[in-house]
Amino acid sequence: MNRKKILIAKLGLDGHDRGARIVCRFLRDAGMEVIYSGRRQTPEMVVNAAIEEDVDFIGISILSGAHCELIPLLMDILKQSGMDVSVVVGGIIPKNDFDLLYSSGIKTIFSPGTPLETIKETLERD
Amino acid sequence: MKDDLHALICQMKNHSKIALSRLISITEKEPDRRKDILSLLLPIETSPFILGITGPPGAGKSTLIDRLIHYLKKEYNKIFVLAIDPASRHTGGAFLGDRIRMKTHFLDDNIFIRSLSDQWLEKGLASIIYDLIYIIAVAQYDLIIIETVGTGQSETEISNTVDMTVAVTTPFHGDNIQYCKAGLFEVSDIIVLNQCDRSMPETYSQEESKGIFSLFQNKSNRVIKTVAIKNKGIPELAHCIQTLYEEFVINQLFEKKRQTRSLSHLNAILNNEWNIRINHFFKEKTDTSFIDVMIKQNPYTLAEEIIPEIFHH
Numbered sequence: 001m002n003r004k005k006i007l008i009a010k011l012g013l014d015g016h017d018r019g020a021r022i023v024c025r026f027l028r029d030a031g032m033e034v035i036y037s038g039r040r041q042t043p044e045m046v047v048n049a050a051i052e053e054d055v056d057f058i059g060i061s062i063l064s065g066a067h068c069e070l071i072p073l074l075m076d077i078l079k080q081s082g083m084d085v086s087v088v089v090g091g092i093i094p095k096n097d098f099d100l101l102y103s104s105g106i107k108t109i110f111s112p113g114t115p116l117e118t119i120k121e122t123l124e125r126d
Numbered sequence: 127m128k129d130d131l132h133a134l135i136c137q138m139k140n141h142s143k144i145a146l147s148r149l150i151s152i153t154e155k156e157p158d159r160r161k162d163i164l165s166l167l168l169p170i171e172t173s174p175f176i177l178g179i180t181g182p183p184g185a186g187k188s189t190l191i192d193r194l195i196h197y198l199k200k201e202y203n204k205i206f207v208l209a210i211d212p213a214s215r216h217t218g219g220a221f222l223g224d225r226i227r228m229k230t231h232f233l234d235d236n237i238f239i240r241s242l243s244d245q246w247l248e249k250g251l252a253s254i255i256y257d258l259i260y261i262i263a264v265a266q267y268d269l270i271i272i273e274t275v276g277t278g279q280s281e282t283e284i285s286n287t288v289d290m291t292v293a294v295t296t297p298f299h300g301d302n303i304q305y306c307k308a309g310l311f312e313v314s315d316i317i318v319l320n321q322c323d324r325s326m327p328e329t330y331s332q333e334e335s336k337g338i339f340s341l342f343q344n345k346s347n348r349v350i351k352t353v354a355i356k357n358k359g360i361p362e363l364a365h366c367i368q369t370l371y372e373e374f375v376i377n378q379l380f381e382k383k384r385q386t387r388s389l390s391h392l393n394a395i396l397n398n399e400w401n402i403r404i405n406h407f408f409k410e411k412t413d414t415s416f417i418d419v420m421i422k423q424n425p426y427t428l429a430e431e432i433i434p435e436i437f438h439h
Contacts (some may be wrong), residue, residue, distance in 0.1 A: 002155045003218065003219065003243075024221055026223070027219065028214060028217070028219040028220060028221045029214070029216075029217055029219060030217065030219060031214075031217040031218050031219040032219050032243075033213075033219060033220045033222060034219070034220065034221050034222065034243055035222045035223075035225055036222075036223060036226055036228055037225055037229075037232075038226040038229060040160050041229075042230075042233075045229070045232040045233060048232055048233060049225065049232060049239075049287070051144055051147055052143060052147055052238055052239055052240055053147070053225075053240060053241060054147040054148060054151040056151065060353075081144070082144060083144060118210060126169050
């Protein structure tokens with residue numbers, strides 16, 4: 001049985017990881033393989049982990065407001081690595097910043113209040 | 127579009143992490159291709175040192191590995207860590223939480239960390255571990271660290287797979303009666319007593335700690351106390367591993383271990399084939415008449431009747 005695999009990580013100086021851990025638990029219970037690589041990751045660390053674990057998705061949790069810097073940087077490093085993986089983003093992302101993030105190549109933004117079921121369905125559909 | 131195995135193996139030999147990672151995934155997800163993969167890899171010309179780190183959950187294995195790698199890097203060029211965590215018995219999903227303890231090595235080109243869910247390992251250590259060892263060896267890693275949770279069958283099975291077994295425990299995981307029991311500690315080459323900085327339980331005493339390791343009468347030098355998160359005892363552990371490695375070389379033990387490993391590999395493949403047949407058999411026997419017979423009859427007699435049928439499936 002081929003389960004989907006997701007790497008969940010927090011970029012930059014953002015210590016609030018309760019949301020990320022809740023998503024981890026939910027996706028595990030939904031039958032996925034979840035790797036949580038923790039807080040204070042750099043984009044390079046995330047890409048390297050994604051390569052080594054050969055994940056289907058990267059899920060970034062970011063509540064610090066640094067998403068306009070860090071997400072495009074991540075997508076850039078990901079492109080250069082040659083690794084093919086969908087990136088989804090959750091956390092505090094103002095609607096004004098959606099265009100910038102989507103144009104960097106991410107798949108979906110999950111705003112606060114997104115039901116966990118929706119996250120699961122989005123990943124299963126891919 | 128199927129991945130081209132030849133191309134992947136070639137890239138992997140040239141140190142491509144993406145290729146190695148892909149090949150590991152194919153081995154996990156496409157069991158029908160394992161035979162082809164091994165055909166392309168054999169004969170293996172390199173012989174990496176395979177170190178098993180096992181022990182009860184929460185003992186500190188992953189943290190210990192993270193600290194230990196800093197010292198082992200001096201002896202080994204490329205290190206691969208295979209971290210195995212349990213899969214949910216209900217959903218099959220898994221939370222693979224070993225990698226998070228090894229952040230200090232995330233950007234090292236010569237270190238590769240891969241998490242593996244133990245859904246593959248239901249009946250002891252399944253054949254996949256042995257397949258991965260071959261792949262990682264061909265990718266030129268000279269040290270492979272396999273981390274497993276030391277419970278159930280995999281607890282002692284690990285010693286048939288690796289060259290050296292290190293069991294990690296804490297003063298809170300048992301008293302000297304516990305350590306008399308067969309299992310993990312009798313198959314281990316080195317015992318690590320981690321988290322030694324925490325205040326000891328009232329029942330713990332110096333006498334207890336001597337009693338705990340009475341199993342190791344002549345090998346008290348193979349019991350190491352550590353506080354992994356503070357890096358205490360880690361240089362001593364690295365030194366102990368290296369010393370023991372040299373002893374193994376002198377006593378020519380590595381050849382014997384390779385033979386044990388090959389035997390276990392074949393055993394695992396045969397067991398897997400057999401289990402697949404048994405599962406097919408049960409899937410087909412859904413009619414109530416079979417269940418009626420099963421409930422009434424002596425199961426040993428019934429099994430004798432069924433075995434030829436399963437064998438010729």
